[in-house]
Amino acid sequence: MQPVNRMKTEFLSKSSNEAFARVVAASFVAQADPSIDILADIRTAVSEAVTNAVIHGYEEKEGIITMECILYQDHVEIIIEDHGKGIEDIEQARMPLFTTRPDLERSGMGFTVMETFMDSLEIESAPGKGTKIRMTKQLVYR
Amino acid sequence: MLMDVRFKRDGTALIAYIEGEIDHHTSRILRERIDSKFIVEPVKNLIMDLSRVTFMDSAGIGFILGRMKKVSSIGGEMSIRNPRPEIMKMLKMSHIDSLIKLDT
Numbered sequence: 537m538q539p540v541n542r543m544k545t546e547f548l549s550k551s552s553n554e555a556f557a558r559v560v561a562a563s564f565v566a567q568a569d570p571s572i573d574i575l576a577d578i579r580t581a582v583s584e585a586v587t588n589a590v591i592h593g594y595e596e597k598e599g600i601i602t603m604e605c606i607l608y609q610d611h612v613e614i615i616i617e618d619h620g621k622g623i624e625d626i627e628q629a630r631m632p633l634f635t636t637r638p639d640l641e642r643s644g645m646g647f648t649v650m651e652t653f654m655d656s657l658e659i660e661s662a663p664g665k666g667t668k669i670r671m672t673k674q675l676v677y678r
Numbered sequence: 679m680l681m682d683v684r685f686k687r688d689g690t691a692l693i694a695y696i697e698g699e700i701d702h703h704t705s706r707i708l709r710e711r712i713d714s715k716f717i718v719e720p721v722k723n724l725i726m727d728l729s730r731v732t733f734m735d736s737a738g739i740g741f742i743l744g745r746m747k748k749v750s751s752i753g754g755e756m757s758i759r760n761p762r763p764e765i766m767k768m769l770k771m772s773h774i775d776s777l778i779k780l781d782t
């Protein structure tokens with residue numbers, strides 16, 4: 537399938553960029569004229585993935601996060617990547633309520649939110665290498 | 679300004695009117711402002727008015743549960759008021775609506 541449009545951006549792993557990333561992703565997808573609900577879901581999922589890169593990937597130290605959005609006729613693919621700590625056990629990380637940082641009042645619901653709000657979620661990660669999140673969302677109700 | 683909070687006291691309850699976006703970045707500030715206010719006011723219950731919250735991700739869940747623990751540790755009660763539909767979706771998904779009193 538041919539992409540209709542594509543963008544890629546990189547930014548520092550600062551918590552203030554969580555809002556930046558979700559606003560940028562939503563305004564890029566908005567050109568496909570999806571419903572408000574779909575845009576809200578995308579905003580939330582992007583916020584989760586970027587927050588994870590900031591808190592868990594780079595442990596609030598400086599690093600670079602990249603975000604790529606690929607727009608297709610009927611769906612969008614969003615890839616968010618860090619080169620931080622990586623995940624030891626991906627299956628465990630995906631479980632609702634699982635968090636390695638209860639001290640930060642994390643709820644352990646990030647991956648569950650991404651899974652529920654998007655149509656697909658793939659996690660590629662290796663300890664010491666980093667984490668790549670790939671999510672897709674249908675833009676047209678079929 | 680991504681987030682702001684205003685307070686009002688109603689008997690034994692502190693009402694926090696939160697406005698804007700609740701994420702990992704803003705929840706840290708919000709937590710400090712609410713906790714420090716809650717401690718100096720002669721109250722034991724906390725009401726969070728979410729009617730002007732336009733965005734909330736899972737950081738908001740951790741933030742709400744964290745305040746709930748604090749409030750119940752002193753024998754008080756916490757409740758949530760007027761969440762918008764998008765925020766309600768997040769609250770329902772995390773089953774917070776079964777732990778905290780919700781007035782819609």
Ligand SMILES: Nc1ncnc2c1ncn2[C@@H]1O[C@H](COP(=O)(O)OP(=O)(O)O)[C@@H](O)[C@H]1O
Nearest residue numbers: 588592593622629635636642643644646647667
């Ligand atoms: N980008 C990442 N880099 C390293 N670890 C991660 C990353 N994203 C998630 N994790 C791990 O997966 C766990 C679950 O993530 P999540 O469901 O978002 O919950 P939370 O962020 O509330 O801890 C995190 O506690 C962390 O241990």
Ligand SMILES: [Mg+2]
Nearest residue numbers: 584588646647
């Ligand atoms: Mg998370």
